[in-house]
Amino acid sequence: MKAEIITIGDEILLGQVVDTNSTWIAQQLSSLQIHVKQITSITDTHNHILSSLKEASERADLIICTGGLGPTKDDVTKNVAAVYFNTALVQNDSVLLHVENIFQKINKNKSMPVSNISQAAVLACCEVLFNDWGTAPGMWIEKDGKIYVFLPGVPFEMKKLITHRVLPRLSQYVMTEKFVYRHLLVIGIGESHLAEKIEKIENAFSDHVKLAFLPKIGQVRLRLSLTGDNLSLLNQEADLLQNELINCIGPAVIATRDVSFEEVIINEFKLNQCTLATAESCTGGNIAKQITEISGASQVFIGSIVAYANKVKEQLLNVDKSTLERYGAVSEETVIEMAKGVKASLGTTYAIATSGIAGPTGGSIDKPVGSVWIAVIGKKQVITKHFQFTDDRLLNIERATISALLLLWNLFLQEKGD
């Protein structure tokens, strides 16, 4: 089954909102062997919605539209859909009751705005996807062999409706074309060298096998995808090819599932009963945040001291006042003391420290914007490294974060091997 996602609303087109909805929907569909072939973000104008529905129906079997179902005037999706399906909007009584209940719960003494009544209007030809988590109902329509699903754009409601209303319905369809994926997370080899290394294996792939390279700073994800009609044969073949790649690439493969680098670190630290703390200046808590987004992090991650001001570096991390005065906050000497300080204070086996000038202001000739020192301390050693990044604040924070985790990983492997 081929799917297409249409997101409706100017906010994505103006660059005010990042389209994380489509990413999430694509992940869910992929688990049901439904392949998203196109994601289209369009303006919330009548003609654009109408032509996009038509074009999508020529390419896909399943069309999922999000956005434009709210109570305000810029929400026009339902009206356009009524034209597209040549049907009317009718009031659904149980949805109306639900909307009224939600409203009364939140606003005990206020009367419901009239605009909210329109939330209960649904396409006459649809099956209502009841929205227990908000006011705008979803709609499921089947027409000319195609499935259309309309969902609100609010991420939380959309996710609940996909999970509880859409996926159970879709899972009843038998997919003729099957997809099988295998993943490899490779650390410390550049994209083109990796491609060269596995060239012979890749050249021998049949037409139904595809290999994608997804490079990021310091890492490359490889995604092997196989299509066909026999799932068990595809799985066998995928396992063989994945093993061939693992043997060829060697220890730079640090994961054979689609997991993040942070997850690999957490799991390995858990297995080896190691713990971690961070002392963050320029990364401002981002390393801690990345680590603690992984469920189960609490078994490994003890805590962090985000020492933005120098006095916090002195007070909580025990950095010597004279070190700060002599070498400055962004220096090898300071990050070493920060790392030692947080390790001692939180009693961990490993600790990371970062200090730098994230920018775009605050640089000097000696220490330009993007200058970052990182220290990692382990069971026996301290390693440090200086980086000169760019003038982009968010990018510098991101690069410092991944660089720190790569240094941590290297020291961990080294000490594990000792």
Next chain:
Amino acid sequence: MKAEIITIGDEILLGQVVDTNSTWIAQQLSSLQIHVKQITSITDTHNHILSSLKEASERADLIICTGGLGPTKDDVTKNVAAVYFNTALVQNDSVLLHVENIFQKINKNKSMPVSNISQAAVLACCEVLFNDWGTAPGMWIEKDGKIYVFLPGVPFEMKKLITHRVLPRLSQYVMTEKFVYRHLLVIGIGESHLAEKIEKIENAFSDHVKLAFLPKIGQVRLRLSLTGDNLSLLNQEADLLQNELINCIGPAVIATRDVSFEEVIINEFKLNQCTLATAESCTGGNIAKQITEISGASQVFIGSIVAYANKVKEQLLNVDKSTLERYGAVSEETVIEMAKGVKASLGTTYAIATSGIAGPTGGSIDKPVGSVWIAVIGKKQVITKHFQFTDDRLLNIERATISALLLLWNLFLQEKGD
């Protein structure tokens, strides 16, 4: 000028990568009065790329394609473009020299993989957009009155090429249709009530004026957009309408530019010489990270103690052992002591503390997953609030973060008024 963005590559369609490139490009174009009308993410297959280029050229004047310019086999954009423009790929010597230089700089003793030579192949009909920041050059092609721009998908390189190569060229075009935007950030009024409140103003809008509601947890952004051909008249009208909305909505409007809530907090704290620290358990550093992403945060934000383990709560935040034993880490008593602890330790005017069960595991009957306590302490008061969120870890972290900032804002306003 109407623009369309095409992103090429399966990673977005499989939900492995969020499309932040398009968001960023749309922002840049919008500043030049170029309106993105559609963003299309497609598979990296020959026919799909070809038909998308054709369809986009029927809708837009400017087509920006990202992705598929790398050195590996899954990068096919250049070959398809050669077919589309009915031209050949030719080797560009200065690009080749540049690629070789970059390679030698990184890999001193290795020879360059042959695949990298293909990076220097460009469309014969193009103007090369020289990539000083990576190996894949951008390309600019004008054909039949349309502009096509091809860029690598690596965000850093794409951004540099847009900024230094594409925008300067585009800024030379005179845009006949002008766009003017005004923004309002509104806190503490729900979307439908806000719509009701400003209904009369909205109903009186002419056809060239549009109002969009962008709701998020606890906040609604309003975007007023006006189109026409006279920029100065549009600006006058936009200012008038914006003022009308501000007067109607009242003090719930906390910003009249397109800024984030975090930025408003930083600016107001700066103006009022207030400082901030956080003590984070379930948010794991995310509040600190959100705040420190704003340039200039260092004047307000002193630091954070991410107290993931209980012993850190005791040791660094001075939470009483008996409080933890009696009420547990997720309790009103604990967050109050955490907030007091970090405020005292870091000497700030305000402090936030969070403790909760982010999930998906770790819940109990008394304290289910999604149960979060937040405390905010100011000059005179401590306020606390309990939240019961969902079973989604990342969503819980996000909601706890925004809820904490809203509580902080309320206390700040209250104490400012005292």
